[in-house]
Every structure is written in structure tokens, then in C-alpha cells.
Amino acid sequence: MTPAESRAYFERYKDNPVPVGKYKEKKMKDIVQVRTKETGLEYEQHHVWPVAQSREISKVTGKQYKNSAVIPLPLKLHQAQGRKLIHKRNETLKPQNPRESLLQGVQDTRQGLLDAGCDRTKTNEACLEALKKIKADNPEGFSGKIPPKP
Structure with missing residues (x-):
């Protein structure tokens, strides 16, 4: 998906460009x-916190x-730049604790959406909503360090 196409997509759905829900x-x-039906595009459901990391x-x-x-995203956008637009650090950085892992997923999602042309306020609202959902689903929290490898 070209930058112009992604901006046009987000403009088309400017009232709710990144709806957040459950998988x-x-x-x-x-x-x-x-x-x-409206766009003719294939979609994928993007996990705000990457599944591999969790x-x-x-x-x-x-x-x-x-x-x-x-967040449902067009396949062309979700897979853009070899999955590096939305999943910048997913395969490269290994977080040291659960909180860092979650933070990395939210940051990558946010930056990817902004880079793709999504409105900053709508992006921030969607990421905050997703973060709240994840935290509500995990009331035991995200504390604890990952033990060192032997």
C-alpha cells in the first residue's frame, strides 16, 4: 500500500480509522x-501486543x-515494508520484562499507524483503548523480570 493509498484509507474512515476490539x-x-465490501481490500487483525512476544x-x-x-488493518498495510511498518521491532528486539514487551508493541503500533498517515489523536486513542483492554484482561499485571539464560 503506497503512502497516498494509506492516507486515503485513513481519511475515508476518519471517524473511526482504527477500531479496537477483541480477536x-x-x-x-x-x-x-x-x-x-467498501474497499475491496483484504484485512488482517493486528494484535497491538505481538502474539510472538506475548x-x-x-x-x-x-x-x-x-x-x-x-485493530483491523488492510493486509497491504499490515504487511507493508516486510511487516516493518507496524511491527518495527517485533523480531529484532527481545524485551527484558512483560511491561517492556507490551510497551514495545504499543509503541510500534502507534508509530506504524502515524507513519501510514493515521490521525495522531485517533491513533493515540486507539492505542490507549487497546492498552486498557490488555491490562483489564490481565489483572495480575505485568511485573517481574525475565530470568537470565543459564
């Missing part, structure tokens, strides 16, 4: 279905984290 929830499926953190901390907060 595979009916509400998200309905939004994707409507937007697919699983990795769970392996080393022994805690299971719920990670279902998603």
Missing part, C-alpha cells in the same frame, strides 16, 4: 466484512497472558 470477536468480523514472555515467566486486543 475474532463478532464486532471485529463485522467491521472487517463491511470495510472489505508467547515468548509467557514461556520465560511461566505466566499466561491474555492478548486479544486487535
